[in-house]
Amino acid sequence: GAVVSQHPSWVICKSGTSVKIECRSLDFQATTMFWYRQFPKQSLMLMATSNEGSKATYEQGVEKDKFLINHASLTLSTLTVTSAHPEDSSFYICSASFSGRGADTQYFGPGTRLTVL
Amino acid sequence: QKEVEQDPGPLSVPEGAIVSLNCTYSNSAFQYFMWYRQYSRKGPELLMYTYSSGNKEDGRFTAQVDKSSKYISLFIRDSQPSDSATYLCAMIGNTPLVFGKGTRLSVIA
Numbered sequence: 001g002a003v004v005s006q007h008p009s010w011v012i013c014k015s016g017t018s019v020k021i022e023c024r025s026l027d028f029q030a031t032t033m034f035w036y037r038q039f040p041k042q043s044l045m046l047m048a049t050s051n052e053g054s055k056a057t058y059e060q061g062v063e064k065d066k067f068l069i070n071h072a073s074l075t076l077s078t079l080t081v082t083s084a085h086p087e088d089s090s091f092y093i094c095s096a097s098f099s100g101r102g103a104d105t106q107y108f109g110p111g112t113r114l115t116v117l
Numbered sequence: 118q119k120e121v122e123q124d125p126g127p128l129s130v131p132e133g134a135i136v137s138l139n140c141t142y143s144n145s146a147f148q149y150f151m152w153y154r155q156y157s158r159k160g161p162e163l164l165m166y167t168y169s170s171g172n173k174e175d176g177r178f179t180a181q182v183d184k185s186s187k188y189i190s191l192f193i194r195d196s197q198p199s200d201s202a203t204y205l206c207a208m209i210g211n212t213p214l215v216f217g218k219g220t221r222l223s224v225i226a
Contacts, residue, residue, distance in 0.1 A: 004160075006160075034213070034214075041125070042218065043205065043216045043217060043218040043219055044161070044205070044216045046213050046214070049213060059213075091158070093160045093161070095160075105151070105163065105166055106163075106214055107163065108153075108160035108161045108162070108163075109160050110159055110160045111158070111159060111160045113158065
């Protein structure tokens with residue numbers, strides 16, 4: 001099956017610092033990558049959608065200047081949480097999809113747990 | 118009304134039981150329906166993917182879609198302790214993938 005990796009799997013940082021999370025599709029080229037945030041006992045909330053080589057599309061309420069997304073290649077997307085604050089602490093999950101699988105079936109990474117002190 | 122409604126549980130069943138998980142939805146534009154399994158502190162794993170109304174079977178798992186009632190189900194036969202996880206329904210149509218809140222399932226040995 002399609003494998004998606006994320007790095008790091010967990011990170012603890014001080015308030016005000018920036019954190020970069022990488023998402024890679026390991027055995028396929030992803031036409032689209034998605035970034036989600038999941039708070040405890042809540043469902044996944046889509047933050048943004050990115051296509052390789054173009055600007056990300058952010059969901060309503062998500063600050064694009066705070067959550068910077070770079071989709072530099074068909075196998076790599078990065079999410080940078082700039083000037084992180086404790087309220088940004090969450091489980092960040094990326095997913096990747098590729099064409100030819102019907103309705104953009106998404107394959108998820110293992111997630112990155114961010115804790116901002 | 119939320120686009121996708123899913124009972125969060127928790128649901129606790131004995132090993133070997135048949136489990137029924139359900140979601141209802143309001144957006145008639147949804148065309149594709151998925152079930153994901155998420156273990157604690159892990160990303161979701163795609164279990165089943167269906168398009169049309171009817172049943173789709175894969176091993177111990179059966180996904181059922183009733184578009185007329187806007188209702189989807191996932192059945193797990195002969196449930197095992199390793200099935201203990203959160204199960205999320207998800208659907209897509211003219212919007213990005215929309216998830217239910219997830220149902221937490223515990224299968225007790």
